[in-house]
Amino acid sequence: MGARVARAGDVVGAVRGDGTEESAEAVETVALARGFDHQDPAVAGEIHDILGRFRRHCPVAFSEAYGGMHVVTRYADIRQVAQRGETFSSAVDLGAVVVVPEIAGVRAPLFELDLAEHTGWRRHLQRFFTPAAAARHEPYIRRVSREAVARIAPRGRADLVAEYAAVVPLLVVGELLGVPEPQRPRLAELARGLTTASGAEEAARVGRDYAEFLLGQIRDRRGRAGGDLLTSVVNTEINGRAATEPELLKFVFLMIAAGNLTTTDQLASALLVLAEEEGLRRRVAAAPELIGDLVEECVRHESAVAATGRAVVADTELGGVPLAAGDRVLITWGSGNRDEEHFPDGGEFRLGRSRPRKPHVGWGAGAHRCLGMHLARVELRVLLEELLAAIPEFRLEPGAAPERTYGVIRGVRSLPVTWPVPG
Ligand code: HEM
Numbered sequence: 132m133g134a135r136v137a138r139a140g141d142v143v144g145a146v147r148g149d150g151t152e153e154s155a156e157a158v159e160t161v162a163l164a165r166g167f168d169h170q171d172p173a174v175a176g177e178i179h180d181i182l183g184r185f186r187r188h189c190p191v192a193f194s195e196a197y198g199g200m201h202v203v204t205r206y207a208d209i210r211q212v213a214q215r216g217e218t219f220s221s222a223v224d225l226g227a228v229v230v231v232p233e234i235a236g237v238r239a240p241l242f243e244l245d246l247a248e249h250t251g252w253r254r255h256l257q258r259f260f261t262p263a264a265a266a267r268h269e270p271y272i273r274r275v276s277r278e279a280v281a282r283i284a285p286r287g288r289a290d291l292v293a294e295y296a297a298v299v300p301l302l303v304v305g306e307l308l309g310v311p312e313p314q315r316p317r318l319a320e321l322a323r324g325l326t327t328a329s330g331a332e333e334a335a336r337v338g339r340d341y342a343e344f345l346l347g348q349i350r351d352r353r354g355r356a357g358g359d360l361l362t363s364v365v366n367t368e369i370n371g372r373a374a375t376e377p378e379l380l381k382f383v384f385l386m387i388a389a390g391n392l393t394t395t396d397q398l399a400s401a402l403l404v405l406a407e408e409e410g411l412r413r414r415v416a417a418a419p420e421l422i423g424d425l426v427e428e429c430v431r432h433e434s435a436v437a438a439t440g441r442a443v444v445a446d447t448e449l450g451g452v453p454l455a456a457g458d459r460v461l462i463t464w465g466s467g468n469r470d471e472e473h474f475p476d477g478g479e480f481r482l483g484r485s486r487p488r489k490p491h492v493g494w495g496a497g498a499h500r501c502l503g504m505h506l507a508r509v510e511l512r513v514l515l516e517e518l519l520a521a522i523p524e525f526r527l528e529p530g531a532a533p534e535r536t537y538g539v540i541r542g543v544r545s546l547p548v549t550w551p552v553p554g
Pocket residue numbers: 213241242243253304307386389390391393394397430434435436439440464492493494495496498499500501502503504506507
């Protein structure tokens with residue numbers, strides 16, 4: 132993995148060693164944290180062990196990755212960072228690759244704003260994300276989920292990530308934004324192209340085409356009345372100011388990412404559990420009313436939004452560690468959701484935890500808590516209902532060992548499964 136093992140001298144003073152085995156592990160963990168890079172594919176397979184060690188020995192750990200950041204791993208500290216918007220700003224860069232030059236250095240409305248500016252946008256957008264608004268997307272979600280299932284069902288085998296989990300969420304974000312239905316496959320192709328680009332050159336080319344497509348959507352809506360989210364965002368003023376074109380472009384990029392990769396990867400994690408645990412799969416297939424609970428436990432157990440950042444804007448202290456203005460922190464939401472203090476046996480997937488003593492933080496916390504959570508819940512429920520109704524007996528292909536991913540997003544790279552087909 133990317134973690135470099137530091138010499139003992141590097142960490143003297145960071146941990147009060149007393150010569151016991153416990154303190155040796157603590158010293159080693161602080162060294163491990165220094166080399167920790169959440170975007171290094173090599174950490175994905177062991178991430179829960181790594182973050183569990185950080186929680187025990189250095190809950191606000193220091194990593195040298197991306198110019199240095201504090202890695203916040205305990206539930207209580209995570210909630211504090213999320214709730215103290217005056218100290219922890221959402222305008223932060225933690226090694227994101229910018230493929231579209233127009234949006235470099237631009238602050239996206241909503242996502243990257245703080246306090247009053249953020250609240251203005253959040254209030255404006257709220258009506259597109261209420262439970263009732265989410266329910267209005269259900270017929271479309273069900274139709275495209277059913278179509279995706281019908282394409283694979285007769286085959287008896289599929290990669291449930293590429294051929295199912297990754298298919299529907301992009302179309303749904305298209306509907307949410309108000310992209311006309313015939314153009315949604317193009318949107319999906321461009322967005323997918325960006326995540327699958329094989330190198331910087333291809334990523335830059337796809338990025339240009341993608342930006343052009345989205346700018347077309349934005350310009351088409353100027354001065355128009357309309358009930359969709361994008362028309363409303365293009366034609367509004369928040370706190371007396373309309374968003375500039377680069378701000379709108381970054382907003383749409385981030386909205387598509389927020390609605391797509393998250394839901395795809397959350398579904399992939401749920402499907403992996405179901406493919407591996409036959410008893411659970413059969414129980415849920417026979418009682419689909421359990422699916423809502425399954426979704427919530429999955430968001431806790433393998434939180435798809437795994438790690439996002441904040442910039443420290445005023446000197447402060449967190450879990451006994453001093454933080455200075457200008458420092459950056461990485462919030463590891465999934466680690467908070469396995470914090471032993473709040474979720475004993477948190478590594479276990481268990482239905483029926485839906486009302487824990489403290490709510491899980493898989494949807495975030497504080498002012499930036501997931502705006503799309505009701506929509507995501509509808510999507511995940513419908514996608515699981517449709518798959519389990521048509522293909523209740525899927526299981527991992529013999530010999531398959533699905534590779535986990537980690538970074539900003541936690542998921543599964545591919546999920547080859549098989550099921551019996553009649554005849
Ligand atoms: C299972 C799927 C999803 C998960 C686990 C998830 C999780 C999260 C988390 C943890 C945050 C907070 C990030 C932070 O504070 O740094 C967040 C923010 C956000 N999510 Fe989701 N999300 C999901 C799906 C969606 C969907 C489908 C949409 C809409 C299309 C969406 C829209 C947003 C938006 C707009 C924000 C930013 C809110 C703000 O800054 O005020 N999310 N999400």
